[in-house]
Amino acid sequence: MRFVPLILAGLFRKKTRTLLTLASVMVAFMLFGLLQAVTAAFESGADAADAKRLLTTARYSIIELLPLSYRARIETVPGVVGVAHAEWFGARYQNESNAFPVFVVDPARYLDMYREFDITPEQRAAFERTRTGAVAGRRLVDRYGWRLGQKLPIASEIHPKADGDMNWEFDLVGILDADDPAVRGNTDMVLINVALFDETRQFGKGRTGWYIIRIADSSQAKTISAAVDRLFANSPDETKTQPEKEFAVGFAKQIGDIGALISRILAAVFFTILILTGNTMAQSIRERIPELAILKTLGFSDARVTALVLGEAGLLLLLGGGAGMGAALAMLPGLNQTTGGRFPPLYVTESTWMIAVLIAVALGLAVGLPPAWRAHRLRIVDALAGHR
């Protein structure tokens, strides 16, 4: 600790230079924080996945429908403790296609399945009771300024009513929310009660999009998945059952090359920072060779002088990195406000912090080692005599 003032004094010997360098390091880490938050958002589905939930879809295409009668049959499979179902509504709101996801669900079964969504018991009861009922995620409600009890006019791009009309109307009876940011992203949706929908729709009556299965023991996931699929093998509607997490990971992987691209951008950013900061450090140490020689004269050992230089580099990166991550953190609420509902919530995960610290330390070493080595080898007699 006693050397910290000395390190700080060295670091801020040329204030403008150090502040500018700090600023560029900060920008790099801010970018890192933000881009990692984007990646985390892409993967949040997998984070929020519950190991005790399985998804059953049509075997060959997730957009094909399955008979509603499957529910009772799935419930007979040993180890299954709950079954819910959902269907893609294909919403168009205010003339915007897929402005938000809308799912047709059996309210009680669905909310039992997703216990992580917060809803008051009164609103839940209203949703179960109201045949035209709908509930929406908090972020959507805020974005569109909806009020409880109002009519939600949502058109479907897939499902016409019996009379061919594509325009539907539901009653907003509840609001979904969640504390965990990974889960909150999953509440960016509207759920509508299947009761009236199934009665009114023109085609696909008695069918649904997919099943969500709760199992008692997550270690049985594979066995139970196989058992469910066996039930419907060789029928016109074969199924494919997999753990929710696998499904979400598979979906995130579809984004594929964009994720790799983000990593490459970050590599370019940090390479640039390495060069920039490395040059500044080298320059700063070069200018201070006589001062370092004095420290050695006063009895500072080679190792200690080396440590001082490394400490300076490390502090530069950690200060800049910390400020950058802080800035990213500060920007996220605003970003989430503006993208609310369109994009899953951005958030900085613990692993992002850990990686940030690792990068800062690694860059600190990379930037600090060459000048530190120079300081280490520095011979007092030469340095004082002006020989470099």
Add this chain to the structure above:
Amino acid sequence: MSAEVADNGGPLVEIRGVTKHYRRGGERIEVLHGIDLDIPRGDFVALMGPSGSGKTTLLNLIGGLDSPTTGTITVDGARIDQLASGDLARWRAANVGFVFQFYNLLPVLSAQRNVELPLLLTDLSAGERRRRAAIALALVGLEDRARHKPRELSGGQEQRVAIARAIVTDPVLLVCDEPTGDLDRVTADEVLGLLQMLNREHGTTVVMVTHDPKAADHARRQLHLDKGTLAA
């Protein structure tokens, strides 16, 4: 390392058969040839000689900044000619104070912090370090300049801060390389007076390189070095 070796009553610095060679661009340069020298405790030696005579090299050897090619150097009973650089650094921190021609203060630190610098290597508490630095600054008459940065001080003041830094650890030996080389006559006399005072009143042994005969007059005795040998 044996700084605590008992006082054997002999000279503080004992130099026997010391030579020093350098290699510069493949060429071997012999700077010192067989120096024998004793410096008793409480002495104030002025080391004189033309440029290139090897006086700074000899001073660096005495101060433990460099090691001789051959020969032995004993300071306060401890052999320093064979020490590895880490041990030598520790030895310097405990035993020697340095004063240079260009003061060599750290520009970013206040006078107080500059003086405190060598104490960072001790186990002293922050408060004790501050107290000792204040005493050293008072001793050189700069207690009211403690918060000033070097560039806010005059040359003479800077050199006095440097002297305070040199004595703050209470070293057995004060090594000065042209301490007045960059100062005007009046200021130089002030600084030399200060060194004399430290020598007389505190018994600090001083070895000073200078090419200025007037500066050398402040010493108890003068040694002349020419082409790498002592001219008695």
Add this chain to the structure above:
Amino acid sequence: MRVLLQIAQITLVNLRNLPQRLGTSLVVIIGIAGVAGVLVSVLSMAEGFRHTLASTGREDRVIMLRAGSDAEMSSGVSRDQAVLLAALPAIARDAAGRPLASAELVVMVDLPRRGQTDPNNVPFRGVQPAAFAIRDEISLVEGRTFARGIREVIVGRRAARQFEGLTVGSRIAFRDSDWTVVGVFTSEGDVHESEIWADAEVAASAFRRTGFQSMTARLVDGSAAGLADLTATVARDRRLSISVLREPEYYAKQSKVLSTLINVLGYTVAAFMALGATFGALNCMYSAIASRQVEIATLRAIGFGSAPVVVSVLIEALMLALVGGALGGGLAYLYCDGASLSTLNFDTFSQVAFDFRVTWALLGQGIVWALVIGALGGVPPAIRAARLPVTVALRAA
């Protein structure tokens, strides 16, 4: 005129001194090259994606979907409707009098990327025989086309490149049976190159479909009047609840979300990097000036004005920026141009493959960004240099 001469002289002095500051100058160049490189690469991706969708479709062709649908995936066209639509007089006919209309069904099939195992939604399109006559941009580059009534497919060039097992002669298993890949086609780089094509009837039976998703057709009259005529006819027919869109209009809509995402990503990243590089350039130019303080002061002492000093510092910054911008753009061109990638198009929920396209416009944009960074990084140090009192600067020698 005299001012210009002064600028030239000072700039020359500065540049002659450049080799001594090589390290710092290189840092500015690399920093700015990083910004320009990333900007150009990301935007070339956006450009490639835009190009792929923009080059899909022709003005004289229409795609017909169920009324209210924006995408084939959520659309449905029954067999009866398909027959009615194809018979409309606004639809062009070939020499033999057959309508140039193809009712098509699209399903998603799961294929892993090359060298991976995770499934991706790859569009599988069943087309009627007229599909090739309608889309004359399609041509086979390898093998032959599928035979009617048999489980054979041809694959788009990009799909073949991105996904596992799509080489001519290989067999892929979807649904109950195997399909044989018999050919690879191109379609001038458009979105169909990410698809797998088969005979509509075979696909319908294999995927147990009764209807189609869409119908693509060529108009007799491609003008606005021709389109309006068709739209009106369709609207009059009670049996048809169909919307008619020009192909280019339809495909432009399909790219909205992903285009926006890539553009926002590209510009945000570039803007932040530019900010960081500006700090770096400021640093460099400040130290350049510090190291030349005496020279500048001497020039001022012998009568050079301060404007030439400012301009010459700025010129140096801009030259470094220009080199950096060109370097970054060049690297982006070398590494990205023509490289292909595939990702999920959020509008269609299916994989779309496209190439990075580094255009001259993008390279120009990279240079402009570089010069702006150079100017921002050069001006404050230049002003400091000009303001420095001559005596102070000389004393610092």
